[in-house]
Amino acid sequence: MTDSSHPSPLTSGARSARGFYEGDSLHIRAYDTLHGSTTPCVQGDIDFYAGLAGRTGGPVLEIGAGTGRVAWSLAGRGHKVTGLELSPAMIWLACRKSLPQGHTTAAASPTFIQGDMRDFDLGAKFGLITAPFRTFHVLLTPEDQLASLQTMRRHLTEDGLLALHLFDPRIDDLSSFRKPPQEERRGRDAETGRTIVARLEDVDIDRFNQILRNRWLYSLEGQDGAVERQEDLILTVRWTYRQEMKHLLARADFTVVEEYGDFLGGQPEHGKEQVLVCMPT
Numbered sequence: 528m529t530d531s532s533h534p535s536p537l538t539s540g541a542r543s544a545r546g547f548y549e550g551d552s553l554h555i556r557a558y559d560t561l562h563g564s565t566t567p568c569v570q571g572d573i574d575f576y577a578g579l580a581g582r583t584g585g586p587v588l589e590i591g592a593g594t595g596r597v598a599w600s601l602a603g604r605g606h607k608v609t610g611l612e613l614s615p616a617m618i619w620l621a622c623r624k625s626l627p628q629g630h631t632t633a634a635a636s637p638t639f640i641q642g643d644m645r646d647f648d649l650g651a652k653f654g655l656i657t658a659p660f661r662t663f664h665v666l667l668t669p670e671d672q673l674a675s676l677q678t679m680r681r682h683l684t685e686d687g688l689l690a691l692h693l694f695d696p697r698i699d700d701l702s703s704f705r706k707p708p709q710e711e712r713r714g715r716d717a718e719t720g721r722t723i724v725a726r727l728e729d730v731d732i733d734r735f736n737q738i739l740r741n742r743w744l745y746s747l748e749g750q751d752g753a754v755e756r757q758e759d760l761i762l763t764v765r766w767t768y769r770q771e772m773k774h775l776l777a778r779a780d781f782t783v784v785e786e787y788g789d790f791l792g793g794q795p796e797h798g799k800e801q802v803l804v805c806m807p808t
């Protein structure tokens with residue numbers, strides 16, 4: 528577990544173009560205020576994962592644990608949780624948190640480990656593995672997707688469950704996708720509390736490979752409201768469809784046993800979420 532007494536890796540810097548989750552990007556600094564559990568696509572996900580953790584008895588491995596939104600909530604309900612995360616800055620933010628008020632007496636803090644979901648070896652097996660909040664989309668090739676699923680499979684107990692959350696792209700969107708108009712989000716810097724404004728500037732689509740490259744402009748405002756720092760941040764994702772996922776999962780020795788369109792038991796439907804619960808075949 529990263530020691531939270533280490534100095535902050537969050538620094539200030541000049542404008543640059545980089546990945547959403549690279550270094551100490553303004554996206555990372557604002558993550559908790561931009562992406563809380565009230566975000567529509569994840570509504571109900573914590574209860575959903577807690578239900579699966581209860582069914583399997585855990586322990587739980589979360590892939591792409593970020594700032595610990597899910598990990599800390601499950602830990603607070605008494606589940607043993609390990610969070611695998613690529614970004615040291617995300618882990619640093621996760622380790623600053625503590626168990627939620629009213630946690631069970633059995634609760635223990637989650638453990639956060641830096642690693643890449645395509646290739647890791649924790650030397651342990653888990654009863655539940657989750658990849659929340661559409662994290663799987665950051666894998667841009669079928670080879671990386673398969674490598675990641677096979678790595679997860681090696682970490683799952685024989686009667687364990689894998690829960691994946693992706694979005695469920697509308698079939699017609701790949702050919703006729705248009706940039707959403709004027710999408711803008713406002714959050715706060717985790718360290719200073721200052722306002723961070725995120726604006727979607729551009730979307731490039733590689734239709735052949737089903738890859739979307741979203742270019743966001745992030746602005747950190749000073750105390751007087753003037754822009755103090757700006758970053759072009761690129762979020763590149765691969766659209767992956769339900770039937771593709773089933774084939775990929777079968778190649779990694781998984782069978783889909785439950786599928787939903789949200790975390791509240793909704794029917795699968797293009798334009799909603801892909802919530803897939805899988806067992807070893």
Ligand SMILES: C[S@@+](CC[C@H](N)C(=O)[O-])C[C@H]1O[C@@H](n2cnc3c(N)ncnc32)[C@H](O)[C@@H]1O
Pocket residue numbers: 548562590591592593594595596597611612613614617642643644645658659660661662665
């Ligand atoms: C959408 S966030 C989800 C965070 C958290 N699970 C939640 O639900 O709030 C995706 C996370 O995956 C991490 N990530 C991206 N690529 C990764 C990789 N190859 N291996 C592990 N984590 C990765 C990012 O740094 C980011 O924290």
